[in-house]
Amino acid sequence: MRPARLIARAAAYLERHGVESPRATAEILLMHVLGTDRAGLYARAEGLDARQAREFGRALCQRCAGTPLQHLTGEQAFHRLRLEVRPGVFVPRPETEILVEGARRELRGAEHPNIVDPRTGTGALALALKRERPDATVLATDVAPEAVELARLNAGRLGLEVDVLLGDLLAPVPEDLRGWVDLVVSNPPYVPEEEYEDLPPEVKAEPREALVGGPEVYERLTAEAVRWLRDGGVLAVEIHAEAAEAVSAILGRSFADVRVHRDLAGRDRVVTGRRP
Ligand SMILES: C[S@@+](CC[C@H](N)C(=O)[O-])C[C@H]1O[C@@H](n2cnc3c(N)ncnc32)[C@H](O)[C@@H]1O
Known part of the structure; x- marks a missing residue:
């Protein structure tokens, strides 16, 4: 699945669990998993490999369970x-x-x-x-x-x-x-x-x-x-x-x-x- 669709699905999942700013959160977590920036994220043609998919899924679950976004990415601007x-x-x-x-x-x-x-x-x-x-x-x-x-x-x-x-x-x-x-x-x-x-x-x-x-x-x-x-x-x-x-x-x-x-x-x- 390409990043844009993946983000839309992940954002919907986060929203159902009451997470604030679901779309931005999905983007940030996916950028973190892929080690890329926003431009790189949307320019990407291929989907996630098995390890990346697992990592992204785990991060989404942790965020829904109340883990701060910054604890998942390890950084804050x-x-x-x-x-x-x-x-x-x-x-x-x-x-x-x-x-x-x-x-x-x-x-x-x-x-x-x-x-x-x-x-x-x-x-x-x-x-x-x-x-x-x-x-x-x-x-x-x-x-x-x-x-x-x-x-x-x-x-x-x-x-x-x-x-x-x-x-x-x-x-x-x-x-x-x-x-x-x-x-x-x-x-x-x-x-x-x-x-x-x-x-x-x-x-x-x-x-x-x-x-x-x-x-x-x-x-x-x-x-x-x-x-x-x-x-x-x-x-x-x-x-x-x-x-x-x-x-x-x-x-x-x-x-x-x-x-x-x-x-x-x-x-x-x-x-x-x-x-x-
Ligand atoms: C609200 S945080 C602020 C951290 C940082 N200034 C910021 O804005 O991101 C308060 C910090 O004060 C520290 N702290 C609490 N009491 C303190 C004290 N008596 N002396 C020095 N640091 C203390 C805590 O460990 C915590 O890191």
């Missing part, structure tokens, strides 16, 4: 980067690119800035910012050893010099950077406990501790950031769409010029503040 992803480490989301853009704007005018990304996961924010600002010194931390390992691997594969350290928030940052950090940027776990049960299976396939959090994660981060940032340095955080007021109030206790930034859908997505 993020802000002009292609990151390796693995089960056990949070998959970067497109909405976090708003945080990269907000952080970049805040860094205008700072030369050779020092940037820290506590809670880095795959390294997404740290690596995207290093790519945009090659003059920056970028450090990333995570409490999960598997995240540290993956972020280091992504940094190596992409040839981006980012130091990834194991530990709690800013604790692993070298002491001589105290008072010299220009930007602390973080996408912390912020799904309210009471929303967790209703999350779709592919989201629940991620580590719970990378998802669930509340105001306390912003309180700790604010208290630590204020000790590491230079005067005029910036804290930029991603937030739950309903949390802008609460998070702004937390930052407002220690930071000036606290602002809420919206995503393209008009939802509150990022809060920034400047150390006075």
Whole structure:
């Protein structure tokens, strides 16, 4: 069967099982199995061999059973980067690119800035910012050893010099950077406990501790950031769409010029503040 027909059938199967974006999902999985891009997929005249057919069928079943698409392909595009992803480490989301853009704007005018990304996961924010600002010194931390390992691997594969350290928030940052950090940027776990049960299976396939959090994660981060940032340095955080007021109030206790930034859908997505 030629790819176009195969995709139509696979998309119908995914749709029957309630999978979001069934056609795009079928295409991505088939491109992955065949090791080709979109143009190669549709230019292909022959069908699948037995191994490819088995692999594609298995991937479709796993996706229907709730395995995240990115765990099946092993990668996720993020802000002009292609990151390796693995089960056990949070998959970067497109909405976090708003945080990269907000952080970049805040860094205008700072030369050779020092940037820290506590809670880095795959390294997404740290690596995207290093790519945009090659003059920056970028450090990333995570409490999960598997995240540290993956972020280091992504940094190596992409040839981006980012130091990834194991530990709690800013604790692993070298002491001589105290008072010299220009930007602390973080996408912390912020799904309210009471929303967790209703999350779709592919989201629940991620580590719970990378998802669930509340105001306390912003309180700790604010208290630590204020000790590491230079005067005029910036804290930029991603937030739950309903949390802008609460998070702004937390930052407002220690930071000036606290602002809420919206995503393209008009939802509150990022809060920034400047150390006075
Ligand atoms: C929501 S994920 C965000 C990952 C990444 N920043 C992104 O946007 O794709 C949160 C990450 O924070 C890490 N984490 C949770 N608590 C932490 C802490 N106290 N210190 C450092 N990392 C932590 C988790 O292991 C997880 O990788």
